[in-house]
Amino acid sequence: MKRVLLGVVAATVVLVGVLLLRTFQFGPPTEELSGEAVAAHWDEEELAAGLARAISFPTVSSAGVDTFDYAPFYAFQTYLQGRFPLVFSRLALEKVGPASLLFRWQGQDTSAKPILLLAHQDVVPVIPGTEPEWTYPPFAGTVADGYIWGRGAVDDKASVLGILEAVERHLHEGFVPPRTVYLAFGHDEEVGGKRGAVAIARLLKEQGVQLAFLLDEGGVIAKGMVPGVEQRVALIGPGEKGYVSLKLSARGLGGHSSMPPPQTAAGAIARAVHRLEQNPFPVDLAYTVDFMRYLGDAQPFAQRLLFANDWLFSPILKNVLAADPSTNAGIRTTTAVTMLSGSVRDNVLPITASAVVNFRILPGDTVASVVEYVESVIDDPDIDVSLYDDFGSNPSSVADTSSKGFQVLSEVIRRVSPQTLVAPRLVVAATDARHFNEVAINSFRFVGIELGKRELAGIHGTDERVSVASYAEAVKIYYALLTRSGDL
Ligand SMILES: [Zn+2]
Structure with a gap:
């Protein structure tokens, strides 16, 4: 015993x-911090004024080719040309699609693989009727109370302007990047990126370009958003989830509802939906750990x-x-039942019934594996499963966090913003970076602006804003990253 x-x-x-x-x-x-400290002085008010003016161009993208209004984009680009004369005169500019821009900044070592800084010019619309809820009008471009206010302040004009401010200053100082740097600004990210980022990626592929490093939006410096952690955390996205919606359809005989069968087409769809909700996708803890x-x-x-x-x-x-x-979104492919339809009248049996279910796909799963899983869980041969809108996007590849790219970016962030933790965090939304899988070895998603819960709610919502100090921080990070681009 x-x-x-x-x-x-x-x-x-x-x-x-x-x-x-x-x-x-x-x-x-x-890691020991290597590289030089970032000492350059920036006029924060002047930077803020530049971003505020950019917000005043309502570059709203539209899903329909016919309804897309390019005029604000061209006006915006004229503004950019005036503010960044060196970028527009010294870098090679290729216009891609109706309104996307691709700059090429020749580096010293032409044998080194280039890098790409990516951002998008377009913004989402303001939901009609919500304008009065904004503290300052969404397209006025107001600097007040220590913030730059307006649609696009965060998503994604802080990034477009931030990159250009950093490059313009480097050009002014006579800096030549150690390796070639591309700057790409799509015009339709918010509606899928087909004519912008997709076309840019295709062009680079045709030119045989292989990128050593790509940086897009997607991660930020999070303040008070990681439970139990007081310090700010720079979230660098090494990858992003995929996207697909599936339509489940069932057919019935129709007829009068006074003598119904035990289960109608609507009932069959309800059972399928219930099974999906009861059987979520398997968990993968790796990204969270x-x-x-x-x-x-x-x-x-x-x-x-x-x-x-x-x-x-x-x-x-x-x-x-x-x-x-x-x-939960970080540990599995998620299931969200979003649309349902059945009979058109209360006393008519449905001839068809359907549901649309949206899935955000964790790397490791694919559109095909999601379809397979859904069919096996529903386990009903009378229910047809098909792609909704003929669209599905696999998860991006996941970049290596032990790569030079991640290490250098992480060092730059901690140099510019001491006391900030850096951590890889899978992006659960979609960005333009996913279109570059074939041309970029390592793609990361990060803009050095600080967001708390209130600022987060403004993205695609009301009162989008970024603090003047935090926008300047983002510019400094781009600037320092370009200084170190030879190490990427
Ligand atoms: Zn965006």
Whole structure:
């Protein structure tokens, strides 16, 4: 009896030891900061004025080719040309599609693979009727209360203008990049990017260009958004989820509803939808565990212990993460039933019934594997599963976080913004970067602006804004990254 007890005690001590050891080792790879400090002075008010003016051009993209109004885009580009004369005169400019821009800045070493900084000129519309809810009109371009206000302030004109400010200054200072740098500004990201980013990527591919590094929007410096972590966290997206909507259809006989069969087409669809909601996609904790690793000891001890020992605690982690939609989105392909239709009258049996279900696909799954999973879960040969709108987009490739690109970007962020943690975070929305899978080895998604919960709500919503100080920070990060572009 005593020996059994001793055995249990010894095993417990060993287990606790292993758990603690793993916990204390659970942190980002330690790197010494190399490269020079970023000393350049910037006039923040002047930068803010430049972004504010950019917002005043209502470059709203439209899904319909006929309804797309290019006039604001051309006016916007005339403004850019006036503000960034060196960029427009010294860099080679190729106009792609109706309103996209591709600049090529020749580097010193033409044998080195080029890099690409990507952003989009277009913005989403303001929902009609919500204009009065804005503190300042959405297309006035107002600088007030320490913020730059308006549609596009964050998404994505801070990025377009930020990149151009950094390059213009480098040109003014006589800087020649160590390697060739492309700047690409699409005009239709918010409606799929087909005539903008897709065309730019195709053009680069035709020219045989292979990019060493690509940087697009998608991640930001998050403030107060990572539970349990006080420090700001720069979220760098190494990849993004895919997107597909599936239409489930069932056929019935129709007829009068006074003598119905036990189940109508609408009932069959309801059962299929229920099965999908009851059987969510399998969980993959890898991306979340990797993110938590980079938070290291900045997170609460218990949280660090759990994630460091996912081999033991994964059942708990899965339950906790699945319970919150924002964390659930990071661990699996998500299922959202969005549209339903049945009979056109209350007393007529439906001849057809259908549901549309939207899936955001975790890297590892594909459009094809989602269709396969859905068919097996529904398990009903009478229900037809097809692509909705004939559209499906696989997840992007996931960039290597041990690559030079990630390390240098991470160093630049910590140089410009000391006290900021850096962590890889899968992007759950779609960006233009996904179109560059074939031409870019490593694509990352990050703009160095700081967002809290309030600013986050403004993206695609009301009162979109970015703080003057934080926009300047983003510009400095682009500037410093270009200085270090030889190391990428
Ligand atoms: Zn965007």
